Amino acid sequence: MQIKLLLTISCLIACFFTSPGQEYAVEKIDSLLLENAHAVIREYHTRVEIRSRNRVQKQITYVVTVLNERGSHFADLDIVYDSFRKVRNLKGTLYDKNGEKIRDMRRREFFDSQLYSDYALYSENRIIKARHNEREYPFTIKYEYTVNYSITAFLDFPWMPVDNVHLAAERASITFDTPQDFEFRNKTVLTDILPRQEPLGRNRKLYTWELTHIKAIPHEPYMPYRLDLLPHIFFSPNEFTYGRYRGNMRSWKEIGDWINLLNEGKQDLDRQTVQKVRELTDGMTDTLEIIQTVYQYMQSHTRYVAIMLGVGGFQPEPASSVARLGYGECKALSNYTVALLNAAGIKAHYTLIQSGQQIVQIDPDFPSNYFNHAIVCVPLENDTIWLETTNQILPVGFIGASNMDRYVLVVTDNGGVLTRTPPVLADENRIHQVLHASLDTNGNARINLRKEFNGVSITNRILQ
Incomplete structure (x- = not known):
């Protein structure tokens, strides 16, 4: 009896003094997850609490084991914030290969700087970074932080726990804690997981999606885009707020209605600019010639300058300001070009697009904000002219490889219309x-x- 008691006490003492970090020991990683991997996510948990239409809290726990020097960048941290997103309770902890705690990260190891500083004249978007130069591999880093939002639109989704090659994951989850009447949609891609739903009191619900045992994929030349290879989930609220503007994402039409609300009154031009446009196009009867003349006037009188403040991330500066100052970013220049064409008697539409070398596959049946750029659509009787407004050299009708052959949201007077830009054969x-x-x-x-x-x-x- 005494021997059993001593053994029990010894086990309890051993458990008590075992470091909680030992669960991150490298030897505990499944050997199948080590194949093709330079790093393995041990846990990645996101909890999103919708507190009201304009109050959201997101809590993140991210733990990754870096196996070798080629995976060192997976230990880096980047958190973007602005006037609508505030970062709180940020901390990091380092562990050795045995899962033993080395130390807590110091405040000076987190760097706070302006985002887009290389090309933005001014931006309130900022980024917190952490970079590591550990010399002993493998090691594990754990980050924990909270982001408080004052909006319910565009909460940094899709959720994609493994977002790169040579990266594996043991387990990852995302949980939504929402009011009973909060409506949102989700679309799973390359996974068929369903959410676990639980009641939370009388007026709230929990939805949890969980992924486990995600193997690393190796890099290959000319391989498809990561969104075409790795499991992820899109989320989109139905009703949302952004600043003082409320909108709805149930349909592409309603997203376009919201953009029209943001752009309301922004296309007014001063009399001198209107008069100049009419002088340039006076006597012209060929619609394409008028479009080309107006487009070249815009190109020769403006340049691209990014200014990102508050709702300005989605709302253009007034056309009259661009005419006076001679600069703007994509939204401002596209809105200005639409105003110039309207002054010349040509109906044009402000248009949103996901620009970039890789084509992001947009699901026509899942309306959401996929877009990062603005261009101009000019519908003609038997054709459509597309205009890229941030380049002073491109010829009329040519929008560049980064805008070709992809879905766009044309913002008409009657709301948004989803269509495609033409491919180049x-x-x-x-x-x-x-x-x-x-x-x-x-x-x-x-x-x-x-x-x-x-x-x-x-x-x-x-x-x-």
């Missing part, structure tokens, strides 16, 4: 070169070279 991508060389009797050469660029090669030439 293979036979339209050409570089035609003609070289004439003549030699005189002394062997001297006179050379004349003419190059003609078509399709994507136009963008490549401009970027040279």
